[in-house]
Structure formats: C-alpha cells, structure tokens
Amino acid sequence: MLGTMQDVPLLISRILRHGATIHARSPITTWAGEGREPRRRTFAAAGARSAQLAHALHDELGVRGGDVVGTCMWNNAEHLEAYFAVPSMGAVLHTLNLRLPSEQLAFIIGHADDRVILVNGSVLPLLAPLLPGLPRVEHIVVVGPGDTGALTGARAAVHDYEDLIAGRPTTYDWPELDERTAAALCYTSGTTGDPKGTAYSHRSIFLHSMHVTAAEAMGLTLADLTLPVVPMFHVNAWGIPHAVFMSGTGLLMPDRFLQPGPLADMIAAERPTHAAAVPTLWQGLLAELAERPRDVSSLSRVAIGGSACPPALMRAFEEKYGINVRHCWGMTETSPVGTTADPPPGLTPEEERPYRESQGRFSVGVEARLAGPDGTFLPWDGTSAGELEVRGPWIAAAYHGGPGGEPERPADRFSPDGWLRTGDVGVISPEGYLTLTDRAKDVIKSGGEWISSVALENHLMSHPLVSEAAVVAVPDDTWGERPLAAVVLSDPADPADPAEATEATEATYRELRGHLGERLPRWQLPEHWTRVDAVPKTSVGKFDKKVLRARYAQGELTVVTLED
C-alpha cells in the first residue's frame, strides 16, 4: 500500500527557489580585499542571475541536459550562481580543484568531459596551458578581471561572464528532473592511480543540505552569517552553499583571499558568526591573530574537518576566543558530512573534551559498521578497531565512469553489499562516537588484530629524542605483519666507531620501546627499528609510507630487530 503523498522530486532548483524567494534578502558578500568594497548581493539576486546564466548556457553555448560544465573558481557569488544554474537546468557541475597537479587537472577535465569551463580571471594562468590538450572543451567563460592573453589561439571560444549573462531573462522554467540525476561531480586525488569522481545526485545534495542545516550538524540559522573558507571546489564546500539557501543563513565568501592576514581582516570587518575550514587554515589564523590581533568576537562556532583537529587548536579557539569548535568527519564520497562531534548534553567543558576531540557521531542518514581484520563486523565497544564502512542516501555507491563508461566499483572501496569502504580505521564507542586511529592501508595487521601506526607514531614523537617517526607494516611469517618504526632522532649520539654507534642506537631503540611499553599493550610494540634522516613525504606534506615500505622491501634500510 503506497502513501497518498505528492511525488515531488528533491531538486536543486527547489533549493534555489526557496532561497531566492523565502530568503530573498539574505546576503551574499564576496570579499574583494582590505580597503575595497565587497560585492554585496542578495539571495534574490543570485536567483535572478542563476536564471540568466542558465539561459546563456542553454541559448548561447548550447548546454543541454547531462552536459558537464566545469568551474575553476574561488568561493564567490558567481561560483554560487553556477552551483545553482548548472544542475537546475539539468546539466552537471564539475568543480575543478585548483590545487591538483596540472596533469591531474587535465585528466579530470577530460574524464568528466567538460564542454564549458567557467574560470576566475585570476586562475587563467593555471588553466590556459592545459587547454591545447583538451580539444573537447568548447567554451571558456572568464569570470572577473584576468589576463586573457594566455587564451589567444585557444580552440575554445572565450566569453566574459557578465557580458554573457547580461540582459537575459531573470526567471527560468527549471525542468522537473529525476531526483537521481547527476548534479555535481567532484574528483579526489588519491595517493595512487588516477583521480576518481563522485557524481552527487540532486537527491543526495538535497538531503545532505537538510542535514547540514540541522543543529546535529552545523545548526545554521537565519541569524547566522557563515564563512565557508573550505573551497567550493572541495566537496561542495561541505554543503554550505546549498544549505544556506534552505536556512536563509547569510554567506560571506572569501574569494581568493585565503591567507591568514586577509582572512582576519575580513572576519573583523564583516563579522561572520560561523565558519568552516581545515585545521591548517585555523592554525595559520591563530598564529596571525597572536601576532596582530583583530576582533574575531563575532565568531561563535567553527566547523573543522578535512583532517583531525589537534586538541591544542581546539583549546586555543575555545579558551582564547570563546569559539565553539565542531569537529566533523567526511570525505568526497560522503558528500561530505558523515559525523559531527557534538558532545552529549549536561557535561562540564572538561567532560565534553573527549567527545569533542573524537570524530563524533554519525549523521541521521548515515549508517556505519566496522569491518575487522578477518572481515567480520566488530562491536561498538570503544576498543575494537576496524575499517569504517558507511551507507546512506548521500554516500557514494560507485565512481563516475566518464562519458559512456559504466560506474566503477573497485572492491577495495565498495563492499559486495554496496557499503562504502572509507579506508579509515577506528573504533566506535557504545554511545556511537567514532575515533579514527589510522588509514586502512597503514594499519599493521598482526595476528588477527590491528595495530594503529598513528598511535605508535604519536607516542614516539612525544619522546624528547624523536623529532619524527613513521611506523609501517613489514611482513612476518608468524604474525602476518609486524611494525617497523622509522625514527628521526633529534640529537643522535653518533660516535666515530661504527660498533659503538650501533650499540648506542640500539640502546636508544630500547629506550623508545620502553617508552611505548608504558603506553600501549606489549603485543603492539615494534621489534623492528630503523633510523632515517627524514620521513618521506607526499606533495601535500603527509607521511608517504609507501616509499618507506618500498625502501624496506628493497633492503635499503638498516634495520635492528630487538630481542625481547
């Protein structure tokens, strides 16, 4: 027996219509740098200009349902117009990550089959050199001032955004689409292989946006002004651009002014109440404020995600500035909000701390399970560590297959019953709080149990002798895998006599092992140790453990194995 309710699809055009009418006066402010007047528009204007853009794309550039329109843009009002116009007209918005290496950028433009690219003038130097290798890109729409000289001789037609949309009708008869239609594409770089694209549907974005506004997630209200520092090319700026059109929350857009100094100026001038960014951004802002104080008292809460927030950063925000930090976890494949670290009610600030420092509790649409080393699912007991798998209406089921291609479901990312394998390893408390301990590819699988490389590294780096440490799995006949600790010693005793040196180093290893032994169970302690001059790192500064594993496999490391 079916219900008697209306069969109204969940479409981005409905989010747009709601924001542009019900919250017509809510502001969109795009920062233009200190001392220059920001561009101020309203949600109503964004609605009108989105319609104009859709007419231009349709009538002038020939964009039709299913065509992919790329954006190579900062967080600004025009990017927001594309966010609404492109999916609402039935096309697919492809947000290009400006920070990808250029060969990856070219790859994803080709793989997604972008026919039109909207590009901020300031980003032209990045995009222009790629175009000769991308013959299927037909139109480049330049948004804002920039040197278009680099585009001379480009096969693609070049347009100015404002000229293109000027004078067109300010309403558009948005089509009634199937809510499962692709609305937006976002690729992740990944550490191996080509980037993979997640194609968000109208449905997934609508539901995720409803969740983002909820108190359980960001709690956005009509009285808020939110500052998404997290880029709109990075998982839809965590859903904020769509969510504010539901909640009426004002939007403060930083454009390209993402350095700590300009950000601090903007916060002091425009007084946002809420902001969202990755930890490193906030670290930089705190350092800036320590050096040159500004009034950031308007901020009452910030969302932090993208990577784990150091507890010291959280404390500094709360104690120095009275800003409540909301820790979130998610990934491109989860739209992204999967968990939020809201503590249970009725606790003191100190009691709240461990809850706040965890990754938090799962969003209402998101189910979770932990797959243990042997593939069985583990209890939520706060100690059983497994790979996090998630399911829900805004979780990816596959990767985009490119034009004409079938969606890809690699077995290491999607379980046979359709859950997303996150690649994150952690524990879940009986109260449902997730604490991530490692990446699945880095965890050490020893005798049917998992040892967290991250926990070993953090404890090693808390020892005064160690400046850096990375722990990787090495094969072991008895246990399957065992940990190898690679340490950078801060003040190595390095006698001239090699025998003495070896003995001194071995003594250091024993001391470090003892240090770990006070903090972790005996079976987790590394027996294999090596000294390195530096831990190898990826281009974004993360430990590159696959290089360490390769150097071990090729016998390039001097390994000492301690007997018990």
Added chain:
Amino acid sequence: MLGTMQDVPLLISRILRHGATIHARSPITTWAGEGREPRRRTFAAAGARSAQLAHALHDELGVRGGDVVGTCMWNNAEHLEAYFAVPSMGAVLHTLNLRLPSEQLAFIIGHADDRVILVNGSVLPLLAPLLPGLPRVEHIVVVGPGDTGALTGARAAVHDYEDLIAGRPTTYDWPELDERTAAALCYTSGTTGDPKGTAYSHRSIFLHSMHVTAAEAMGLTLADLTLPVVPMFHVNAWGIPHAVFMSGTGLLMPDRFLQPGPLADMIAAERPTHAAAVPTLWQGLLAELAERPRDVSSLSRVAIGGSACPPALMRAFEEKYGINVRHCWGMTETSPVGTTADPPPGLTPEEERPYRESQGRFSVGVEARLAGPDGTFLPWDGTSAGELEVRGPWIAAAYHGGPGGEPERPADRFSPDGWLRTGDVGVISPEGYLTLTDRAKDVIKSGGEWISSVALENHLMSHPLVSEAAVVAVPDDTWGERPLAAVVLSDPADPADPAEATEATEATYRELRGHLGERLPRWQLPEHWTRVDAVPKTSVGKFDKKVLRARYAQGELTVVTLED
C-alpha cells in the same frame, strides 16, 4: 546521466535506528500525574521495545506488510513504540483521534480497515461500545491499566501490551521497503461529509522530520527537552515524535494529563525547554499560572499552531514568561508543518511582531501559490487575496481510498496539476510571509474580488455594542455575492414600540457600518444586516456559518438592507 550515489530508501526504521543508537541515552519521560514517579525510558529502550512489539505483532497477531494497526492512545512511551514498530515492519499505523464523535471513529476504523487496535486502558470506555459494529477488528491490545470488563464478549481477541511483548527479541530485521510505502494514516473530520484519510509515506515522514528539527522550523537540539502537548493522534503530533529520534532531543510525554493544572505541575517538575500545542491549550495554561503560579522558566520557546494564535496570547508568553512563540501553519494534508513564523534577522521585538503574528514563511520543501477568484494566480504583494495551494514532498496528492479503493482526488481539494487546495484564503507578502484571512468556503466573492468574512467579524467585534458577529455571503444579482452581517448586540436598545425598535436597530447598523468604513475599503462594507441572539456554533465551538446561510436562505432572518 545519473549520480553515483547509494539508493538508500528514506525509511522510518532508519530514523528509529539512528535515535536508538546515536541518541541511545536521550530520555522519554511519560508523566503519571503529580506525586507519582513518571515512567522513564531511553531512546535505546524504545528501540528495543519497538522491536519486541514488531515481533509480537508479526508472530502472535499475524500482522503483515500493508496491514493497518490502529492506536487509540495518549502521548506516551508505548504510543511512541507503536509509532516506530508498526511502519518499520511494513504495516501502517492509524492514529485514532479520541475526540471524534463515536460514529466518525467507527467510520474511520472501518474505512482504514484496522485489524489490530492498541488502546490505552483509560480510553477503553470510548472504544469498547464501537467494537460490535467493527467485525474486521481482530485484536485489541490494552496498554496500561483499565477496566477490560467492557470488552467481555467482544469478537476481537484481547491482549495485554506488556504481556504481549515480554521476552521477545529486542532487535528486528526491518525490511527494506519502497520509501513511498504508506507508513501512517490520519483522518480529518471536516465539517461536511465523511472524514478523509491522508496516508503519509516513509519518505514524506522522513523529509518532514528533517525539516521539523531545522532551525527554520522547531530548531530541536540535543540539549532540548520537548513537550508535545499536541496529541500523537493529531497529525503525528506535528512530527515531533519522529523528529526527536533524528535530533536526540529528549521527549516529555503528558499522557492523559492535559488539563492546565497537571500540565503546569509537569512543566515545573520536568523542566522542558520546548513545547508544542494549540492556542486554546496555552490560553488555559496562562490562566492557570495567573491563578496558581508555577516555575515555567525552563521553557524558552513554544510552537503554536492548529489555529491562529491571538496576538495577546503571544505577548503574554513573551512579556510575562520570556518564552519565544513560534507560530506555525499546517493541516493534516501537509504533514503538517507548512509555514513557520520566524521573523527576519536584525529587527527589534516590536518590528518582529507582525512577522511573528503572520502564519510565517513556507518550509523548504513546500511551494505555494494563491489562486484568485477567477482561478488565475496572484502576485505575492501582501494585498492580493487568494486560496492557498501548496506542493511538496510532504503534501498530500490524494485521500486514502480504503481497502482496495483507489485514492480519491476531489476537485475542490486537489487542482488538476496536482497541488493541494488548502481551503485557506490569505495573502503572501513580497518577503514570502503568509497571512490567512479566511476559509475559502466563508469568503465573500463580490464582483471578482474577495472579501474576508473574518476581517469584518474582527472589526465588528471590536465595537463596544457588539458581543459576537458572523458575516456570511448572500447571493446578489449584480455582484455575485455580498456580505450579510449577523450581530449579537451586547446592550440592545429595545423599545416597546416595534417601529421605534426597528429604527433604533437600523441606527445601530449604520453606526457599525461607519465603524467598519473607517477600517476597510467601502466596497467591502456589508449592506445587509441582521440581529441574532447568538451565532450558531459547531460542536468544537467554531462559528457554524452554514447554519446562518441556511437560515437566511429559508427567510428565517429579519434582514435590514441599508441604502448608501
């Protein structure tokens, strides 16, 4: 091109699972009367007991997918268990309105084809007499103490709720249903004809619940304790029981203690932060508090809906008790939340008032239009009055057709393009605020314009000579319809000489017409006047205008028609 997202249906079992795990410790407190210990359970317990109930219904009573299970219950923990168990197992929950006349109650039990009815012991005297006429009701499950003597000889088997669920498994393998499956049935009495049933789907309830938690609607948080005084048999208690399992908000259940005194005691003892009820309930509570003060300082906000909230009531709440009143509009066919009167930001309390006193702005899923007297759609200009039509994923498309019957789409309730005709007449401001002015059946259609009977009545009743007034449409050759004002004079000058009396009365009508003329456009002023001893009323105390119209048609009223 479809998105690559998981196809996970929006099911009530997912709301249940979320609440029972992520918000396991959130409380459900059922009041048991002053001086008795309330029944205290957690969301986790509700989850376990819902599973037990589902097993009992399935294994013991033979309930299968699509079967209808009625509830004849107050707001309490067991009713909540049925709310989750019945739809989650694929059956349909039918909440029986205890306040319907008994023949209507019997009608809806038969029309919905209830096979099982869960009934609070205290409500047995209401239900038992109906059962002999309802041969298809197979099982009566009595919840809580009550005199089951009235059921002696009933054809239906009688069970005790606690006995029935005891010892059964506390988990249930909830089926993956089509999200459009009917989850819950609610009938409206209507003033004419048989009650009509709306069959909410899993999808509509899921989406509506997400909205209810949002700041734009009730803004329910983990730190709140909410008191739904609005009955769970009345449009799902405005969605609160489902919504709290999303937000983790604690639930305070009044059970049958709905009189102002016991409610005040409960509020003082349990300290809810949020509550929801109809205006008359709050009127009663304010009167009770004025007479015998209690500490209601825990309440920070209340949702008021069901009928328009008198401004004086809103002021009293805000000024005397510091409680923020959130006015809402909705109906059974809209799940119910259709609008919420949240003022724009940045206003003073006085500036906020007209926004707060309006019906508010439309919910994110709800589109609205005003159909004018000639069927064209009117602008949102704050003055053009039309019948409100709405569309959205939690708005009804039809009425339940009963077992084997097709859904019913009466043309006066559903437009040819599928919008719901609300039967409410009003205006919408350019900012999207709805102000209702009349019911469509009561509006006076004069010369292609609509005159609000309610506005005329309110202005008449503000005159010292008038104690009650009702205005109805009467046929007019020139204008189609014109207003007839029926007034109850508070101190009628009634000379013995009939001619003098007539003259005096006519002078009063002229004075009243002059009073109206200072407040409303000339073309809206009634020319037809009559005196009545009392305005006829319905069983729930509303003006019964169809009786007045019938008395006019039958020439039973002494009508004076004023010349200009």
